[in-house]
Amino acid sequence: MRILYINHYAGSPQHGMEFRPYYLAREWVKAGHEVQIVAADYSHLRQHNPQLDSNYADQDIDGIRYTWCRTPRYEGNGLKRVINIFRFLGRVMGLSGRYLKSWRPDVVIASSTYPLDTVPAAFIAGKTGARLVYEVHDLWPLTPVEVGGMSPRHPFIRLLQWAENFGYRKADTVVSMLPCARDYMMAHGMAAEKYRVIPNGVDVAEWQGASEALPAQHREALAALRAQKRFIVGYAGGHGLANALDFLLDAATQLGDAPVSVVLVGDGPDKAALQARAQQLGLGQLQFLPAIAKRAVPAFLAECDALFIGWRKLPIYRFGINPNKLFDYMMAGKPVIHSVEAGNDIVAEAGAGISVAAEDAAAIAGALRRMAALTPNARGRMGAAGKAFVLAHHDYAVLARRFLQGL
Incomplete structure (x- = not known):
């Protein structure tokens, strides 16, 4: 099986957090699957970010093919982070030809913290016939609203809400790290049978x-x-x-x-x-x-x-x-x-x-x-x-x- 894993903030042992995409992908590679992770070159979570001389760079890490996408740096949660997000989404769309022609995935996972990556993921899955998985870390835009104090009427929050609802409706499977979110997701358009809980874990080895x-x-x-x-x-x-x-x-x-x-x-x-x-x-x-x-x-x-x-x-x-x-x-x-x-x-x-x-x-x-x-x-x-x-x-x-x- 070919698995395309889109996660803006994906890390590795070389780069630091976040580790979940790496650990899951490594296990899938061990089981004989091909896995490609698409991530931004800059993340506030990593200790070491990759350095790019062009818009894209491929790197093999423990059998996983990482494709780093060049994005601007940011600090905090202001406008520069929003620009970083949209630059990454544009880069993913720029990669879509690769996945429509030379490496057609069987599964496409939209896994960035924010839900906007459901859109390019759905486009690639729709064009290749791949199954679409929406992997939910935190509930956005609810988290920026309830924890960050943003207004539900803010244009960016409205856009995030549209993207979240789109992901719940469009995905074949919704993987939630949150064990008690089923009713919330159903209220936003998810069919009950799509819901799966796959929590975080630990690398036992x-x-x-x-x-x-x-x-x-x-x-x-x-x-x-x-x-x-x-x-x-x-x-x-x-x-x-x-x-x-x-x-x-x-x-x-x-x-x-x-x-x-x-x-x-x-x-x-x-x-x-x-x-x-x-x-x-x-x-x-x-x-x-x-x-x-x-x-x-x-x-x-x-x-x-x-x-x-x-x-x-x-x-x-x-x-x-x-x-x-x-x-x-x-x-x-x-x-x-x-x-x-x-x-x-x-x-x-x-x-x-x-x-x-x-x-x-x-x-x-x-x-x-x-x-x-x-x-x-x-x-x-x-x-x-x-x-x-x-x-x-x-x-x-x-x-x-x-x-x-x-x-």
Whole structure:
């Protein structure tokens, strides 16, 4: 089978996020399929963007043919990002002759975060007789409206809404990463039988391979806490508003003399403010450590007794959440403290830890104390349940097979 995967922000191990298109495509290549990914050369998500001397460049990465499309740089979510989007869409249309003549796909996947790529994807699928798949990451334009505060009457939002509805009507299959979005999608034109949930996942082989050692600073900090017989709660990831770490700080103020230490590893726009606030509050039980390489994350998680992930209380989460960080936590076999209000709760479903309300510092503090009071065997059972759940439901080898079934 020939699979054309259109994803504006697709990444790879060489370039950085986002990884889902790479992991799925790699599994399809292993199964004998031909896969071509079309992506923009500039994405705000990647650590390293490809450098192009012309409008297009092809690159082979682990048997996947990437076609990079030259687009202008941008910062933030203003006009320059919109220009970047439309330039990419134009480049995809410019490639359509290749797919109509020399490499005719059997499946075309429209997978950019925004829904406008459904239009060139539908054009290529219609001309080649390929099946059209609309893969939905976030609900656009609902996310820019509810989270970003944009007006539903804004011309760009109206255009996005038209494109989303077009995708639901036109696609043969709608693959949703959000497990609770079926009714919303049906209200916007999707037939019920089109709906498939294929969540995010984890590369199990990557986890089972040799991990990178922790930097000396991190090893020494964790060893010192161990020597003091502290219960270590870890956090690995971005230090941004969406991660609700300010409520974790508030929770720490309520721990009293409980022998619990929280170690936060990562970087982000709010890290300096969080550090300043922790110092102001006198939170000696919190430590902020620098970001580490992706391959060193398993080594950090292994040194923790439990792990924390938190969410803002946002209405958009009613359609479900799909956090890659959580799958890493569960693969580490560690119990999870989950502060959440959403349409689904993977931690509760798997029996992998303690779930409490979002934006509730008292509840988070209570969960920290309860987790520390459990026996190592009880925490071990939670961690084992989480890992088993990920292996059964979120291994990319499993997800890739499920994606193609019935297409």
